[in-house]
Amino acid sequence: MYRHALVAIACLMSTTAAVAQTIAYPETRTVPQVDEQFGVKVADPYRWLENDVRNDPQVAAWVAAENKATDAYLSTLPGRDIFKRRLTALFDYERFGVPNREGGRYFYNRNSGLQNQSVLYVRDSLTGPGRVLIDPNGWSKDGATALAEWSPSKDGKKLLYSIQDGGSDWRKLRVLDVDTGRILDDQIDWVKFGLTASWAKDGSGFYYARFPTPEKGQEFQSQNLNSRLYFHKLGTPQTADRLVHERPDQPKYTLSPSVTDDGRWLVIGIDGPGNHAEYAVVDLTKPNDRPRTIIKTDDVDWGLSGAKGNTLYFTTTQGAPRLRVVAIDLTSPTPTPREVVAEDKAVLGGANLVGQRLFATYLVDAKTEVRRFTLDGKPDGTIALPGIGTVGGVGGDLDDNEGFFAFSSFATPTTIYRYDVATRAVTPWAQPKAAFDPARYDVRQRFYTSKDGTKVPMFIVRAKDVTGPAPTLLYAYGGFNIPVLPGFSPGRIAWLEQGGVLAVANIRGGGEYGKAWHDGGKLLNKQNVFDDFIGAGEDLIAQGITGKGQLAIQGGSNGGLLVGAVVNQRPDLFAAALPAVGVMDMLRFDRFTAGRYWVDDYGVPAKEADFRNLLAYSPYHNVKAGVTYPAILATTADTDDRVVPGHTFKYTAMLQSKEIGPKPHLVRIETRAGHGSGKPTDKVIEETADLWAFIAKWTGMQVKPIGQ
Numbered sequence: 001m002y003r004h005a006l007v008a009i010a011c012l013m014s015t016t017a018a019v020a021q022t023i024a025y026p027e028t029r030t031v032p033q034v035d036e037q038f039g040v041k042v043a044d045p046y047r048w049l050e051n052d053v054r055n056d057p058q059v060a061a062w063v064a065a066e067n068k069a070t071d072a073y074l075s076t077l078p079g080r081d082i083f084k085r086r087l088t089a090l091f092d093y094e095r096f097g098v099p100n101r102e103g104g105r106y107f108y109n110r111n112s113g114l115q116n117q118s119v120l121y122v123r124d125s126l127t128g129p130g131r132v133l134i135d136p137n138g139w140s141k142d143g144a145t146a147l148a149e150w151s152p153s154k155d156g157k158k159l160l161y162s163i164q165d166g167g168s169d170w171r172k173l174r175v176l177d178v179d180t181g182r183i184l185d186d187q188i189d190w191v192k193f194g195l196t197a198s199w200a201k202d203g204s205g206f207y208y209a210r211f212p213t214p215e216k217g218q219e220f221q222s223q224n225l226n227s228r229l230y231f232h233k234l235g236t237p238q239t240a241d242r243l244v245h246e247r248p249d250q251p252k253y254t255l256s257p258s259v260t261d262d263g264r265w266l267v268i269g270i271d272g273p274g275n276h277a278e279y280a281v282v283d284l285t286k287p288n289d290r291p292r293t294i295i296k297t298d299d300v301d302w303g304l305s306g307a308k309g310n311t312l313y314f315t316t317t318q319g320a321p322r323l324r325v326v327a328i329d330l331t332s333p334t335p336t337p338r339e340v341v342a343e344d345k346a347v348l349g350g351a352n353l354v355g356q357r358l359f360a361t362y363l364v365d366a367k368t369e370v371r372r373f374t375l376d377g378k379p380d381g382t383i384a385l386p387g388i389g390t391v392g393g394v395g396g397d398l399d400d401n402e403g404f405f406a407f408s409s410f411a412t413p414t415t416i417y418r419y420d421v422a423t424r425a426v427t428p429w430a431q432p433k434a435a436f437d438p439a440r441y442d443v444r445q446r447f448y449t450s451k452d453g454t455k456v457p458m459f460i461v462r463a464k465d466v467t468g469p470a471p472t473l474l475y476a477y478g479g480f481n482i483p484v485l486p487g488f489s490p491g492r493i494a495w496l497e498q499g500g501v502l503a504v505a506n507i508r509g510g511g512e513y514g515k516a517w518h519d520g521g522k523l524l525n526k527q528n529v530f531d532d533f534i535g536a537g538e539d540l541i542a543q544g545i546t547g548k549g550q551l552a553i554q555g556g557s558n559g560g561l562l563v564g565a566v567v568n569q570r571p572d573l574f575a576a577a578l579p580a581v582g583v584m585d586m587l588r589f590d591r592f593t594a595g596r597y598w599v600d601d602y603g604v605p606a607k608e609a610d611f612r613n614l615l616a617y618s619p620y621h622n623v624k625a626g627v628t629y630p631a632i633l634a635t636t637a638d639t640d641d642r643v644v645p646g647h648t649f650k651y652t653a654m655l656q657s658k659e660i661g662p663k664p665h666l667v668r669i670e671t672r673a674g675h676g677s678g679k680p681t682d683k684v685i686e687e688t689a690d691l692w693a694f695i696a697k698w699t700g701m702q703v704k705p706i707g708q
Helices: 010-016 057-074 079-091 490-497 515-519 527-542 558-569 593-602 608-617 646-657 681-699
Strands: 002-004 024-026 034-037 040-043 100-102 105-111 119-123 131-134 145-152 158-165 170-177 183-192 197-199 205-210 228-233 242-246 254-259 265-272 276-283 292-297 302-308 311-316 324-329 338-341 347-354 357-364 367-373 379-382 402-409 412-420 426-430 441-449 455-463 472-475 501-505 551-556 576-580 631-637 665-670
Touching (some): 024 057, 040 608, 057 646, 057 665, 057 681, 079 490, 100 145, 105 145, 119 145, 131 158, 145 197, 183 205, 205 254, 228 254, 242 276, 276 311, 311 347, 324 347, 338 357, 347 402, 441 527, 455 490, 472 527, 490 501, 527 608, 551 558, 551 681, 558 576, 558 608, 576 681, 631 646, 631 681
Parallel strands (some): 302 347, 472 551, 551 576, 576 631
Antiparallel strands (some): 034 040, 100 105, 105 119, 145 158, 158 170, 170 183, 197 205, 205 228, 276 292, 302 311, 311 324, 347 357, 357 367, 367 379, 402 412, 412 426, 441 455
16 A cells, blocks of 8 residues: 655765655555646646545545654654644743724633633623633534634624634624523524624624535535625524625625624625626615615725725725725715825735724835824824734724724734724733743844845844854745735744744735735746745845755745745755645636635636646646655645645645655645634644654754753
8 A cells, every 4th residue: 555755866865865764655546637728738647636535535545544654754753742842831821812892892802822712702891801702612522613703793782703613614603692691593504704794783683695505515625606695684594584785697706795883884895806896885774775886996906994974995006006095975976986095105004994093004014004094184193013013903993982903023922902092092901921032032124136136025033042054944925915924923933942043035926015016926927926935045045044954945825835836946945845735736726615716816727828827837737756855744634625635635646656855745634624714722733843843854953842
C-alpha cells in the first residue's frame, strides 16, 4: 500500500544529507483523465480526490493513510511537545469581542482562555455583571460545533444567532428570548456565509437570505446559486416565510438585507460576477412596496455605512480608487450619489455612523487611522489610538453617545475600547493579560522593491535581542482587495519566543493601497502577486534578517495558492512552506461551492486568455520534477466547503508523485473542521504546534522550553 519517497540524486545530497530521510507516502491511484481546452491537453490524474470524503470510502481511506504518514513524521520532531505546552499557556488568557448595544443591553463574546468556543454574555448596563446567554461548549463532544454570528433585536429582548457545525459555511439560525433564556421554536436552514439577516424594527421577525436546499449528497460541494431574500415572522415555520426579493434571471447574484436603524428602509445588497453591485431599497412604511434599484454598477466597490432618515451613506470606489464617502437621498425621484468625504491619499477602509458623527477608518501604509467627520463631511478630529496597529471600525448606532472598537498589533493582544462621542474619551473596556511581555518585541516596517520596480511594504517582527540572520516565517495573502494588517496571534508569539522572525508582506492583490493595488494583482496581473512575494523573500535574505535555508513561507486560502505557486516558481528560495486550505487547481475552482465568486480575481477558466494565464501558475499543474523542493506541510480540513479539500488532496498527491528531493511533502487533514472559522481552541493549538515544529526543523531553529 505504501511506496518510498525517492531520494535526491547524489549532487543534491551533498547539501541535504544531514536532513534526508525516507518517508512512506500512501499509494495514490491515478485515473486517465485528460481534458482539452483551446487545443491544450491537460492531465488530471487525481480527479477522483475531488469526491466528498463523507460519501466516497476510497477518498476517506486516502485521507486516513495520509494523516497516518504525516503523524508518524511529526511525532519525530523534538520541538512539537515544547511548542504545544507553550501554546497552551499563551492561549490561556481572558479575551473579549466588541460589544453590541441594543435596548440598553450590552451583548459580547468572552473566552476564559482555553474554552474551545467563546461564550455569549449580556450585561444590563455598561459596568454591570455579565450573565451567560449561550455557551456552545457543550453542543458537541469534540467542541467543533460553534456559536457563529449573532444579532440582538433593536429592543434587546430577542437574539438571533447562527450555529456552525464542523467548520462548515452552512448555518442554522435560531432565536433566543433574552429575559428567560428560552430558545424559541423558530429555525432557519440553508443560510450561508455568515448571518445575512437583519431584524425588523419592532422585533416581529427578521429578513434573511438563503440558498435553495441542495441535492442530497451535494450539500458541501455544489455551487451556491439562486440566493433569495425572505422575511421570517417569529412563531411561524420557515415554509411560511414571505419571499421579498429574488433574481431568477441572474442565478449567480447573491442577496443580503440590512434594515436601517429607524426601521424605515430595507436595503438589499446584490453582488454578482464581474464585480457587479446593486442596491435596492424597500420602504417598510408602505405595505407591499416593491424593491427599487438605486445603485447598479460593474467593477465598482460599494459598502453601506449607515443611514439617517431618508439618506443612505456608502463608501465607494466610484470616481475614487482609494474610496470616498457618498450619500444618497431616497426621496429623490432619481437618487444620485452626493460626495460627503472626498478621496484621500490614504485608503478608506470603512465608515460607520455613530453618535451623529461619521467615523472613517483609513489605512496609511497598512496602519490604521480613525478620523471623525460631521454627517455633512466636515473634518471633526481623530480618535487617539494607543499605538501603531489595527482598528476594525467603530461600532455603535446613530443615536448612541458611545462606540466600541478593538485595537491590536503584532505584539499587543486585542483590547476593547469604549469611545465617548461627546467627550472624545477613549477608555479600555476589556484589556487582556497574556502570558508574555510585549515590551520584548520590536515591530518595524520597511519597503522593498519588487521585480517590476514597485515598492512594497513589509512588517518585520522579532525580539529586540534577535539581530543576526534567524529562522523567519514570511506570510502574505495577496488577493480579493483584502488588506493584511497588524494583528495579534498567540501562536505567532510562540514562534517569536524561540528567536524566530515574523515578516508580513503587503503584496499586490490586497486592499492596502486601494483599487489600483488590487487590480495590479488580479486576473492577468496575478503574476505580480507571486513576484512581490518572491521579492520579499529575496529582500529578507539580502538584508541579513534571515539566511539561505532559514526562510519558511505561509499563506491560507488565496494565500495557500500563493505559497503553492511561488514554491513551483522558486523552490530554491525557501526552506519550508505551509500552504493552508489553498486554491490549488486553477482550472476547476469555479465548479465547487463558493468558487464561482472568485472569477473576478482569478478569471474564468472557460475563457481562453484566462485559461492560459491560470494554467501557467496553477500549483497542481506546475509541480516540477528534477529539482529540489522545500519541505512542505499542506493543511486542509475534510469538511471545508469553501475551498473544497480536493484542491489540497490533488496537490499533495502530485507533489508525492514527483522526484522533487528528499524533504518531506506532507498533508495534515483536520477532521470536523472547515475553512478556519469555528475551529476549537484545542485543535488550533495542536495544529499550530505541528506547523511550528515542522518549519523549525527545516529552518534550523533550536527549540527550547520557555520559562523552564
